[in-house]
Amino acid sequence: MVNRLIEPTSGRILIDGRDISKDDPIALRRRIGYVIQQTGLFPHQRIGENVAVVTRLLGWSRKRQRERTDELLTLVGLDPARYRDRYPSQLSGGERQRVGVARALAADPPVMLMDEPFGAVDPIVRERLQNEFLRLQEQLAKTILFVTHDIDEAIKMGDLVAVMQQGGELAQFGPPDEILARPATDFVARFVGADRGLKRLSLSRVGDLELQTAVTAHPGDDAEEARRRTLADPFRYLLLTDDDHRPIGWVDQDDIPRSGVLTEALAIPMSPLVSRRTTLKDALSMMLAADVVAGIVVDRTGRVLGLVTVESIAAAMRPPDRGVGAATDGSGPDAARRLAAELAARDDQELGRTEATRA
């Protein structure tokens, strides 16, 4: 509808405050980048020609078209010299998808439409394309309308997510975190899934949390002094670090000798190391796998910045506006009834999912 392939029956669509129904549809479409499912590359044209479709329609000079094409192919990570003269049938699904993105970017449109752009590739390639595209978007900063059936993709890619319900009804519109934390309706809650709490974890990174300070000491330090400091701290372990402040291992407060000095032999295996860029989901997963309650946050050179604990992650996930009496959500007869209803509705849910996303 935004590029007027379908005309709205009512209402208005504004781009930069301008009602698009007053624009010439041909000119409008040339101003909007368009990526469709299965890429829609023209099989009879070389990759270079495919990327240059819109610039050619706009009447750019051949030289300028070619320069732009090469620039775009490079941007999406395809070597122009290798790919320019190939045909789409000679490319893998992921490569074709990138060409599709390059083609949509050709005339540097301020607005892009992407209709399930990564729907036709396998999950591994999809994940890579998503990450690449997010990186690309950091440079491009386009307004993108991205349609997907995959709620995880929506949450990963979107700054704002609109959940559509059957009948083309807008069920909820907001940032991904809000959709996961406070689904507006039962439909949205079911749609984002019972694991929405876990999904939220992947939206935040360790660096978003306030790190807990760790009690640290070097081998050779006075043991009694270190023991006193550890006992004074709520966390029961002392973190042994080397001279450069890189972690060596933990010492349980009960294992710290009452006299003498600390030695490396005291240290027990370390917690997982995470960086500020690690998502909370990955951090939590690493802690669960290592059967520990804290991860050590290190900087790029491996120096200890602080700790991230299971408790601090849980605290970060707690919706800020939730009062003390909010326990009904997870327990009690109400919750049990709701769970029963949810299990019964599971078949309907599958149905609802496809319809909703198609709408």
Added chain:
Amino acid sequence: MEAFIGVFAWFADPANWQGPNGIPTRLLEHVVMSGVAIGIALLVAFPVGLYIGHTGRGAFLAVSLANIGRAVPSYAVLVIVFPLSIAVNRETGLFDIAFVGTLLAMILLAIPPIVTNTFAGMRGVDPDLVEAGRGMGMRGGQILSRIELPVALPVILAGMRTAAVQVVATATLGAVIGGGGLGRYIVQGIARFDYQRLVAGALMVALLAIATELFFSWLQRRAVSPGLSGRSVRAYENVAQLGRVDVPAV
């Protein structure tokens, strides 16, 4: 073997290469007649096929008519249009009866494969491609010329190829109602019990049909984008490695 040598001798006889009944004249007549027929059939059938394929309107009617046309034997068509060509000749006094008759028959035979294949080729174009083109701001004519036609081209050309080969074969029958072309040798051969002439004529018609077939497969290789068929893509790669790059006629 003797018969074979006899036919060879017939070809070797200089008398058969001269005059209005000589091989060059008859061959030319045959080729011109076929060419004109294919040309006219194209002018009629191609736009119709494009229209039906692009809009989807009238598909059932056109395809049914085309299929009926295909089921009728060439000879029957010739007989049916013969009275018509006599009428044309009487009214205008312009054309040779046999020429017009044969031409009409050939045109009628050439139209169905061109219409159906053009239509089928256009129909076979992935709707996603058309939508992509529209979404990028192509006009109707640009979608037709830059997407639908080039993608449908292999199927369209296959239809033309069928039509052309059929026309070349049918032109032979023109001689039965008094027309020219290579068919004359066959008719004369039967009438005069001249076996060598008969076989020589048949041989030349067969060779011409094969040449037509070859011409169209050459055309197909030239005109169809290598991107549309895996085999030619590999061939293209080899060419590209040698540093020569063909630009498809798109």
